[in-house]
Amino acid sequence: MTDRACVLVVAKAPVSGLAKTRLTPAATPEQAAEVAAASLLDTLDAVLSVPRVRRVVAMTGDLEKAARSAELRRMLRWFDVIPQRGNDFAERLANAHHDVADLPVVQIGMDTPQVTPWLLGSAVVSTLAGDAALGLAEDGGWWALGLKDPLHAMALRRVPMSQPDTGSRTLDALHDLDLQVSPLPVLSDVDTIEDARRVAALLPRSRFAAAVSVVRQPVS
Template structure:
């Protein structure tokens, strides 16, 4: 296959007690891990439907202890799986881009299960046409970063991650490298139960929606 780019998923094994901890106490640790696993599986499904790309997952955590471990292992057979490297999240992102640096890279996480193959394909096209693409998240972060030359991932080195201004500071860091950045649609990622319920309504027939529906608050499904 003539691969035009790499779609890189940066993921954490959905281990109970370590995954989606902000969904508790509304969800049990096991339910939160099931939501994380469903989100990752739905994301991987979308990536598999994007044509002519190398598919890579940069993984951290104990997959053997994860929710939906057998299904995740079956799905990951279709991906090149590499370990995450680095002492903090920004460093792990930079290294993941470096490790697949033979192609332009569109990097996403596992917190936007509503992502579609069309949207990922558009990110690939935009990345190939310019210098970079960036998809901001509603909480101030970002959900996707495309770089025609992955060496520019070094721009992330000095950007604090998981902050309300991470998206803006990432955009500034890319502009500081004189990169033309094409914006992608703003998406809501999944951090809280409210986020999860809102995103589940966007993809009602997904694994993610089913996992969210299993969470109960005071004996009642999440609205």
């Protein structure tokens, strides 16, 4: 059966001291890496359940040094894994879309382990129905970007990333290309320990919730 789109996960190897550093000092660097690994694994699980899509991970970092390295390598056998390339995050995002440009693309990260196959499937449908789809994040960024023509990701090169207005500026950049942009549900990115605990409460039987539960609670 022919793939209708590509679901692209842009990911960073969850290496202790490099992954989810904003979870410290509540979490140790090792615990933060475990949370990041669990988030990525739960995200990949959701992608695996989306039908009729090509599954791609654009990866950066040393997977051999990552938390849950063996489990991640087993999971990634079901994905096409490509390297990220570029001098900054915006460039790496644009290049990742370009590298899978044979199909419409729905791109997500690894900071929304609450994503479901239904949400991803809906993002694919919205992308195919118009020109683009954008899922904003509660912190002002975005968690998902769908592009019927992946080469339109060049617009991201002009958008400052990891800023409070990244989401709105991404939407403006897409509108500047005269694209019809369908809105996706707003989700919470996991950046802080408060984010992590709030999202984990929604996913009681997940890898993510188990990893977050190990992080000590603040002393009252």
